[in-house]
Amino acid sequence: MVKVTNYEKKALSIATALAIILGAVFLKHYLMLIITASIVAFMFNPLYRWLQKKGNSKNKSASITLIATFFAIIIPLIFVIAITAVQVASVSETIKNSQLNTNFGELLQSVINSFNHFLSNLGISYQLSEPAIRDSFSSWLKTAIDSLLSSFAGLVGSIGSFVATFIIYIYVFVSLLINQDKLISTFHQLNPLGKDISKLYAKRIELMTKAMVRGQFVIAFVQGTTDALLLYIAGFHSMFFFFTIILTILSIIPLGGGVIVFPIGAIMLLTGNIWQGLLLILGHMFIVGNEDNIMRPKLVPSEARLDPALTLLSVFSGMAFFGFLGIVLGPVIMIVIVTTIQVYLEVFKNVIQTKQIDSNKSRFEKLKFWKRPNKGEVAV
Template sequence: MGFNPRQYFFLIVLAVAAALVVAMFLPYLQALALAAALAVVFRPLYRWLHKKLNGYEPAAAFLTVVIAVGLVLIPLVVIGGLIFIEARGLISDLHFSGTIQLQGDVANVVHQFFPAFPGSLASYSADAIRWFSSNINGLVSSTFSGFVNFFIGLLGFFYLLKDGDRLSKVLVKWSPLADNHDYQLLDKLESALHAILVGSVVVAAVQGLVAGIGFAIFGIPNPAVWGTVTAFAAFIPAIGTAIVVVPAVLYVAFTGTILQAVGLLLWGTLLVGLVDNFIRPQVIGRGFNVHPFLILLSVIGGLSFFGPLGVLFGPMALALLFALIDMSGHFMEAEANQKS
């Protein structure tokens, strides 16, 4: 059956409207995706509060968001305070031990690694100031954009908790697949998401433990504290543990020997990094029965394709593919039964 001009016109207008909406929402895709992930994880808490509050959805969703934000912010504030106290102590140790007069010794340490590096850092400091001055507008814009994304993420989290069940029913209604297949897909994705998040927690804990052992071996004060900080930093995709390990290497270079610094650098790069590359695929793979090597590829490919949230998107895309492949077998079997 052919299309008449009205149908063509309707389809064109529909495609244009859909493209405009996608273009408007695209800058906030990562915030919305993270909100959806949090909504899935905290849905059991939301349902419990929903029951305790006699079915009042807005209050249950609001309290769930507050609790979730508190679970993130309170540890960050505590860890931030510990970092401030420990960093102040480390700086005091550096000054009182007489091992550093900051600019001169930084240049000496850098010179041992890079002999061609100039002894004076004054020109580089001036360049840094000029760069900051010329890019201040971009920094302000990025900060504002970050706040907007955070706000949209919170709103998305709230409404996905409050209206998530209704949204699932709408998606199932619009889908051309059978309802049982739609719910099967949603269940697979939810299981994959739980496996990814559990894997992230396990990896962060083990990385913090391994880093803490390395800090103790190579003479970092209070290694348990810095190991805990490393565990929290491990949740930041791609650069997580380096945020703590690199300053620790510099501290050892200033207060100890270059050999110790190189040892800690190798420890942090090889052992701590190996934990991420080995344990994460194992834990996630068990969550939805996919080979760990494919999980590792999905994480690495996700980071390069989607950016920081590729740690989440990559395995989710892989889980969706395997769920569809599994479902295709049922389709073929049903079609064969119909023909026979």
Template sequence: MPTPVRITSSHWVLIVALLAAALACYLLVAPYMNSIVMAFILSLLIFPIHQWFDNHLPKHRNISSLLSCVTLTVIIVMPLLLVFGAIVQQGTVFAQNMYQWGSQGGIQELLAHPWVKSGLAFVNHYLPFETIEPKEIAQRVGEFATTTGSTLVSFSAKLLGDATNFILHFFLMLFVLFFLLRDHDKIIRSLRHILPLSRSQEDRLLDQIEKVSKSAVMGSFLTAIAQGLAGGFGMWLAGFPGLFWGTIMGFASFIPVVGTALVWIPATIYLLLTGQFGWATFLLIWSVAVVGSIDNLLRPFLMQGSAGMNTLLIFFSLLGGIQLFGLIGLIYGPLIFAITIVLFNLYEEEFQQFLDKQDNS
């Protein structure tokens, strides 16, 4: 039997000082925490590739880590640059077409549609606010169309700023990733040594963190890519800029409950109002049957490694993660839930005799 450690006052002083120092360190790195977490998760995803480099260059760990980072950059950055250029081009053309449509009487023609007239009559009859006149709507849309150019310029500037910010964080993440890959074994050994758990408990905890990190990334981002591709293909067939709206649908898929419906419902209504009933029916069926089924089938399948969490827990972990952390919460939420579940399981095993005694008392 190992001799139990007696906690003295000096130990408590050391623990408090250590916690204070750890908090200070966290505050120092907090602005860069997302880059650090993403580097950690990407190190898990790219580790098989890094291991291949490591096996072929066993005495050159720096070179193998550098090659792994370069490989990741080629896989992620190069396609993103191509897609980004195409999105900007299609988005600009779409904005110009919308401006021409609004300035050449398209809005008046749309407001003259019998369905639109019936809808406005219903709203004016039942809803308790001022009467909505078609002329006012046309005037507002005309003002919006007039300012479309300046809006597009400001949006492009913001997009450029976001892209610059993304590049800075990406290179910071690569810097962290390099050391995580190079010193992987040393980091794992240090974690095992510090954690006050048995080896089997450490294995379970680290294994679940790895599984959940992978499943969160695969479940969220691969689902978004798949829905963006399927949705963009359907929009392209229906006559819309496919790459632009497919990208928008990919981002919209991160929004719980509503998701890609934010894009395809207005698009379907537009097709109906412009008399394209066949394409409207196609887009509706395609979006519900194909794009919707991707979210219902692919996401749970890819996230099935989330520490045994059921669909309800996965849903709330995603919803709460987005609410608390933003887009990165799609990873943080499931990770926090899964670690909590594993810790509860370890607690149950560690205090099983006490809990059984309480149940029988």
């Protein structure tokens, strides 16, 4: 064994930390891909372990697990995105051809009249008009949808880049599954917190991440699909898949799909579509709201839940840092932060209790033997 001085140990520790930082900077362009592959590998690791127990080799188990992820996630996602793109394109064409048919004319005119009356009372001569508002809204909506479609087309159009990224993802995913024991062992060895605390820390993060990702996404998908069905029944037939995706994403955060469903329901009530408006508002309140109350206790243990305020902050902060994938990464990072604080408090509390026990023991031992209490008595 090589003998190393304390100075050399410190220098080696600094060099190791710098190497890790350099590696993160060097791989920053693929950091999102690595994180995504890590989350998917983590979610499908039980299948990989089960296949290994059945006598399959590591490579074969990893290959079967990879194929399973395609059928479980990627293929359905591509299917839904493709249908959504077709529906959005249809709406865009409708707007371009000036075939946008709404039932909001009376409401819009009433709002315009009230606003113009308010301006007149203030002595302002400017007057709004319904055609100007309709033209501005149609132009804005057409531009927004066209921008969305062009972004999607640009993403799909770069075939070479997509294929290269996909191949890298496969290698990273398979490598994470096959080498997971080595990676975990390396983490424990590098972690300065010690083996026991590292295991406690990793176990807590695993529990919270698994509950957050699995439970939260299942609940969000069910809530988003239910809201989309309510909108479909209310008359929005051509936008079912679009609303399913948008409302599922919104349901991840505490605000939920209500930010879209409630305004649409209120507008329908004001325009005379009474049963449709009531269906949307009451359906979201009593059906979608209770889905969360019923499913969350079963899917997300109480010790693994994030406070709604922290969830909301983590989602928006994650999107600010990482873009769309921040919806997933934000809560995961917040879980790491919360877990670190919880583990610190847990360990610190145990240290304090241990010191108190040792102090009481020392005080007990300092007593002369004839003053020591018998069993069942308390030393004073």
